Amino acid sequence: MRSWLYTPANTPSRMINAGIYGSDGVVFDLEDSIAPDQKDEARFLLEEMLPFIADDRQRQGILCRLAVRINGLDTAWWQADLSACLHAGVQLVRVPKVESQADVHRISAYLDQLEAELKLPQGTTKIQALLETPLAVEYAFLIASASARIVAFSFGAEDYCAALGLRRKEASLALDYPRSRIASAAAAFGLEAYDSVWGFLDDQAGLIEDAKRSRSLGFCGKSVIHPNQIKAINEVFSFSAQEVEEAQRIVEAVKLTSSGVLAEQGRMVDKPVVLWARRVLEGRTQ
């Protein structure tokens, strides 16, 4: 999944159109973009609209995954949010400010309860954990190991920078460490890792530079806040034609030899390189 477009979950016209811009996924947001006195409206809207949107996409052949970002565990809303999600048929929730194994266990226990009430198979609902604080970054490995429900990490750079007293645009060096740690912990458990949004809508060059940096550190995609950011993000997180060609050459060369190691155009090709080539041909950036 290269791109996830955030869309407020209380604006019907934006919700219905969110899948048409070419992002690989859409995150309907119940958190920051919804005012406290509109949380209930958004939940009812999700419950009624999501089955309709899912049917509409199926009819139109739009391949776009749906997720919902709920409110954090430090609020009074997260349980009602999860309940609305499951009633709407949502199978993927993005949980903000996850900081520990205990947080994951708390969410999982409530999902267990809801799935039992709704007679859904246990474990149906998967979690993207949003890691946004230094504590979360340090605990990334333990968070990844906390539940089989966790399928991805998402990094929240804005809150991370705020915790360190940094301005986002001037923090590119400081972000290398949390990004590396998150991507590595995710890879250790076979999870995907998505990078933070780029909030500067008029700075397309900055967006691309930021995305290239996160891809080089092991992320497979990025969240976006505007449809205008999707094309660039999809390009950055896709394999180039040269990469695909090189991967094809490697896989073909391996078929013609029984040796574990060979040379291909001056490069040593061994097991990890073949693994990389197969991932390229499968279209997986992580």
Place this chain on the structure above:
Amino acid sequence: MDAVSAGAMQKGDVLVTISEPGCERTIEVRSTVQGLYGRRIEAVCKELLDDLHIVKGHFEVVDQQAFDCVIRARLRCAIARMGGLL
């Protein structure tokens, strides 16, 4: 409680206002597509209110070309905000 609302006056949305919770149920629909869909919108509201066994209250529905699912969502929210006391 006097009146409660849910929704918005934006394209694709609908503003539902419930008032007079003690009175006999009435549904008043105004829509930018009244001629084409006015009766349909009223039927969507009536079906949901019947399902919820709501027989009291004045329901003002100001539609801006909302889908049926949006109308149901806003109506359910307004009812919840009224505390279901209808």
